Amino acid sequence: MRKNLIILTVCIFWAFSCNLDGDSDSTNFGSSINIVNVSANQLLAPDGFSPTAISAAVGANDFSFRLGRILLEHNRGGNFVFSPYSVWMPLAALVNATDAQYKSTLLNALDASGISQDDLNIAASRMLYDLTDSRNAGTESYYNPLKILNAIFVDNKVTLRRDFAQTYMDFYRGASINVDFSSRDAVNAVNRWARRNTNGLITDLIESFDPDTVAAIANAIYFSDRWAWEFNTQETQEDLFYGPGGNTRAFYMQRQGSNQLYYEDNKVQAISLSFKNSAGMHIILPKSGSAEELYRSMTNSYFYEIQQNAVLAEGKLLLPRFSIENDIEGLLASLKTLGVPLFEDDGPITGLIEEDIPLLITDAIQRAVIKVDEKGTTAAAVTVLPIGPTSAAPQPNRPFEMICNKPFMFILYDRTYDGGRQVLFTGIVNQP
Numbered sequence: 001m002r003k004n005l006i007i008l009t010v011c012i013f014w015a016f017s018c019n020l021d022g023d024s025d026s027t028n029f030g031s032s033i034n035i036v037n038v039s040a041n042q043l044l045a046p047d048g049f050s051p052t053a054i055s056a057a058v059g060a061n062d063f064s065f066r067l068g069r070i071l072l073e074h075n076r077g078g079n080f081v082f083s084p085y086s087v088w089m090p091l092a093a094l095v096n097a098t099d100a101q102y103k104s105t106l107l108n109a110l111d112a113s114g115i116s117q118d119d120l121n122i123a124a125s126r127m128l129y130d131l132t133d134s135r136n137a138g139t140e141s142y143y144n145p146l147k148i149l150n151a152i153f154v155d156n157k158v159t160l161r162r163d164f165a166q167t168y169m170d171f172y173r174g175a176s177i178n179v180d181f182s183s184r185d186a187v188n189a190v191n192r193w194a195r196r197n198t199n200g201l202i203t204d205l206i207e208s209f210d211p212d213t214v215a216a217i218a219n220a221i222y223f224s225d226r227w228a229w230e231f232n233t234q235e236t237q238e239d240l241f242y243g244p245g246g247n248t249r250a251f252y253m254q255r256q257g258s259n260q261l262y263y264e265d266n267k268v269q270a271i272s273l274s275f276k277n278s279a280g281m282h283i284i285l286p287k288s289g290s291a292e293e294l295y296r297s298m299t300n301s302y303f304y305e306i307q308q309n310a311v312l313a314e315g316k317l318l319l320p321r322f323s324i325e326n327d328i329e330g331l332l333a334s335l336k337t338l339g340v341p342l343f344e345d346d347g348p349i350t351g352l353i354e355e356d357i358p359l360l361i362t363d364a365i366q367r368a369v370i371k372v373d374e375k376g377t378t379a380a381a382v383t384v385l386p387i388g389p390t391s392a393a394p395q396p397n398r399p400f401e402m403i404c405n406k407p408f409m410f411i412l413y414d415r416t417y418d419g420g421r422q423v424l425f426t427g428i429v430n431q432p
Contacts, residue, residue: 038162038165038166038169038176039169040169040170040173041170043125043126043128043129043132043133043171043173044122044125044126044129044171045126045129045133045134046126046129046130046417046418050122050123050126050418052115052116052119052122052123053119053122053123053126053418054418054419055112055114055115055123056112056115056119056120056123056124056418057123057126057127057416057418057419057420057422058111058300058419059110059111059112059113059115060084060085060088060110060111060127060419060422060423061300061303061419061421061422061423062111062299062300063084063088063109063110063111063338064084064085064088064300064423064426065084065298065299065300065303065423065426066111066338067084067087067334067335067338068082068084068295068298068426069295069296069298070330070334070337070338071328071329071330071331071334072292072295072296072428073330073334074328074329074330074333074334075326075328075329075330076292077244077245077430078326078430078431079322079324079326079427079428079429079430079431080295080324080326080427080428080430081324081326081368081369081370081379081381081425081426081427081428082328082366082368082381082425082426082427083221083366083368083379083381083383083424083425084423084424084425084426085221085422085423085424085425086219086221086366086381086383087331087335087366087383088110089124089148089150089172089219090150090217090219090383091106091109091110091340091342092110092112092120092121092124092172093124093150093167093168093171093172093174093217094106094217094342094349094352095107095110095117095120096117096121096163096164096167096168096351097161097164097349097350097351097352098341098342098348098349098350098351099347099348099349099350099351099358101348102341102342102344102348103117105339105341106340106341106342106348107120108339109335109338109339109340109341121167121170121171121172122171123418124171124172125170125171125172126416126417126418127416127418127419127422128148128171128172128173130415130416130417130418131146131148131414131416131422132144132146132147132148143276143277144277145223145224145225145275145276145277145278145279146221146222146223146279146414147220147221147222147223148173148219148220148221148222149173149175149197149218149219149220149221149222150168150172150173150174150175150217150218150219150220151174151175151176151177151193151217151218151220152165152168152174152175152176152177152215152216152217152218153177153178153179153186153189153190153215153216153217153218154176154177154178154179154214154215154353155178155179155180155181155182155186155213155214155215156178156179156180157182157214158214158215158353158354158355159353159354159355160176160215160352160353160354161351161352161353161354163351164351164352174217177189179216181209181211181213181214182211186209186213186216187206187207187208187209190205190206190216190218191203191204191205191206193218193220194206194218197220197222198380201369201380202367202380214353214357215352215353221424223279223377223378223379223412223414223424224376224377224378225275225276225277225279225376225377226275226276226375226376227273227274227275227276227374227375227376228274228275228276229255229273229274230374230375230376231253231254231255231319231373231374231375232254232374233374235253235254236251236252236253236254236321236374237251237252237254238250238251238252239252239405240405241320241405241406241431241432242405242406243406243407243430243431244290244407244430245430245431248431248432250320250321250322250405250432251320251321251432252318252319252320252321252404252405253318253319253320253321253373253374254316254317254318255316255317255319256315256316256317257314258312258313258314259312259314260312260313260314260315260317261274261310261311261312261313262310262311262312262313262315262400262402263306263309263310263311264400266287267286267287267288267294268284268285268286268287268294268306269284269285269287269400269402270282270283270284270285270306270310271283271317271402272307272310275376275377278414278415279412279413279414279415279424280412280413280414280421281372281377281410281411281412281413282303282306282410282411282413283317283319283402283404283408283409283410284298284306284408284409284410284411285402285404285406285408286407286408290407291406291407291408291409291428291429291430292407292428294409295409295426295428298409298426300423303411303421303423304420307420307421313399313400314399314400315399315400315401315402316399316400316401316402317402317404318402318403318404318405319372319404320404320405320429320432321372321373321374321432322370322371322372322429322432323369323370323371323372323432324368324369324370324371324427324429325367325368325369326367326368327365327366327367328365328366328367328368328383331364331365331366331383332361332363332364335361335364340361342360342361343360343361343362344360345360346358347359347360348360349361364383365383366381366383367381368380368381368425368427369381370412370425370427372410377412379412379425381425404429407428407429407430407431408428408429409426409427409428409429410425410426410427410428410429411423411425411426412424412425412426
């Protein structure tokens with residue numbers, strides 16, 4: 001049987017440009033690249049209460065924490081960061097290309113049980129509007145720190161189904177681009193796209209494509225913002241950090257004063273750090289046990305409890321500067337454990353191309369990076385999914401002191417109408 005391979009490339013980028021056409025260097029995709037023309041409808045602005053959209057958005061956060069718990073079993077002992085939203089979005093788009101017998105199983109794995117394919121598309125569009133278009137409409141001076149791009153690179157020897165291309169464009173703003181996967185041009189095209197959308201942070205994403213590859217679907221998320229209340233670099237001091245592998249030196253940023261959004265119960269201390277433009281990061285410090293134990297126990301409902309019961313308080317925060325880069329181990333096995341059915345031997349992906357070639361996911365890879373300092377946060381992640389054929393909390397009544405000199409977890413989020421604080425990145429700092 002002729003081997004046909006689809007690479008589903010999910011690229012989640014924290015960068016300074018996500019414009020598909022506006023490369024910062026002089027390179028281009030080459031003459032073999034053609035854009036498949038599909039006219040886009042407007043993204044759907046949330047126009048009121050929608051139970052299915054809320055359920056899908058909340059489910060995306062549930063998916064984030066469930067996948068994170070499973071992944072952590074493969075990535076124990078060191079620092080850890082990954083972007084669950086980057087995995088959720090392309091899988092949500094692939095519902096439209098999944099064979100009917102597997103759709104409900106995939107929806108269930110995405111914590112979207114009981115939601116139709118069409119309603120999931122609508123929910124994804126509402127999220128995308130909230131996170132991108134809503135902040136740009138009529139506010140030319142507004143800086144949106146978050147940009148999200150989607151694209152699918154399709155081999156010029158096969159035909160992308162027009163219904164998938166139209167749905168992908170309408171609800172996910174996914175561009176369709178023709179390439180030649182039998183030549184080096186396709187590798188160069190995807191790598192240039194990755195590099196330009198990470199401001200050079202992610203290079204040489206793809207080493208080679210199998211010449212029988214027929215598509216590569218890509219998602220790019222960009223975020224870069226400064227803290228609403230920046231840390232004073234003059235107050236940063238070096239001190240010990242008590243990690244699981246031994247004590248090390250770290251540089252602690254300091255914040256002291258009132259009006260800090262703080263939560264405490266018998267298990268954790270948590271503080272919400274806001275960026276200048278809507279997004280934020282929760283730092284969650286366990287009172288006992290490890291950060292990994294806390295991470296494994298984290299759920300969307302507990303995250304919501306932390307949000308709802310936080311109060312403005314006076315206190316002192318010491319937070320180490322940290323920078324993490326890691327390759328996520330066990331993503332393929334984790335998605336299987338989560339119940340994603342796109343690995344079945346009889347080929348669950350049947351609606352992507354016109355040719356009658358049932359396909360399945362054969363691997364899953366993600367590399368993620370995050371940097372946190374006195375000014376703000378920058379992060380990047382790249383996920384690659386190859387696909388082949390079948391063969392109630394107490395309020396603080398005194399100033400708090402939150403000294404993050406031992407392992408802690410973090411949750412980076414942005415806000416949507418339907419989902420509230422939509423989880424984008426999560427992770428653990430075992431050693432700054």
